[in-house]
Amino acid sequence: MADVEVFLDETPGETRGVIARDGLFTQLILHRDSDRPSDRLGARCVGRIARVEPGLRGAFVDLGAGEPFGFLPLGKDDKTGEGAKLEVEVVAEPRERKGPVLRRLGEASGEPRLLAPGPDVTAILAALAPGIEPQTGVAAIRAALEAEEDALSTALVESSSGLDLMIQRTRALIAVDIDHAPAPGHDSRKNREAANRAGLSHAARLLALKGWGGLVVVDLAGVGLHGDTIMKMARAAFAGEPQAAFGPLSRFGLMQLSLPWRRTPLDERLLDGRGRPTLATCAIDMTRRLRLALLSDPATPRLVARCAPDVAVLAAPLVEALGPRAGVRADSLIAVGVVRIEEAR
Known part of the structure; x- marks a missing residue:
């Protein structure tokens, strides 16, 4: 257990x-x-078909919260037209500036609206x-x-198995590179097997932690790998994802699998297009660290977080919710993303 x-x-x-x-x-x-409550996984809404896109085999659905609209896949013979009212459920949250993916539950009436949050x-x-x-x-x-630190990482080294793992996402796919460092005096074949087993296990964990889905290509350690052995390792590693689909192991030591998208990827929630924390992320992070300081030091009458002015503006109402012991102070000499917590004087 x-x-x-x-x-x-x-x-x-x-x-x-x-x-x-x-x-x-x-x-x-x-x-x-x-x-937006209508975008969260599991939310049920009444939606109105805003437009049908035959080329995408789907329709964009107004959920009552504005754009981006949700996307509803349609069957080949589905005759649903613009203006139709449907009850839908969110099965995948927004990502890459696209709206949520929906599943049809039945017919509906009335204006687009949230029926039940996820x-x-x-x-x-x-x-x-x-x-x-x-x-x-x-x-x-x-x-x-x-x-959060673990989820945003792209590399992992595990000395016990000799594992050296890299994981990165592109627009087309997720690349997982499993490598191993040979240990003198040890069976290199067994070392590679241990590294591949550990690498697949960590890859499954990190993909779930990051919220990533889609096509995954895994470059395994070694050549001449036994396909059945690798597939058993992969299925065991991804046993927690019943919708995982596996492709065969190639002669180049590459394995492909497909994972469903469900939640908005963590990096899209926290980072901007350049991979830096957004101002909203910085404001919440500062509030979280100030709250940690307050709980860890109950004796100090009042603690103040000093941060960049743009962050302070967003953080002010959040810090106010922490109570009278908490305060925020804008400091133009502090860079965005840096916070200094000190006793108020």
């Missing part, structure tokens, strides 16, 4: 749920107060780790910060 820990961090502006299994983070669920973070954690009470407070904040 895996040792499972669950964390719930409710920082003003953002709620995070984190799951760790055997000391490794496997899930990071992030909901922001600014999210499950909140607490409910999601309960479904993923039933019966385990989430840890909150300091432990949850630290887990939220560490899980």
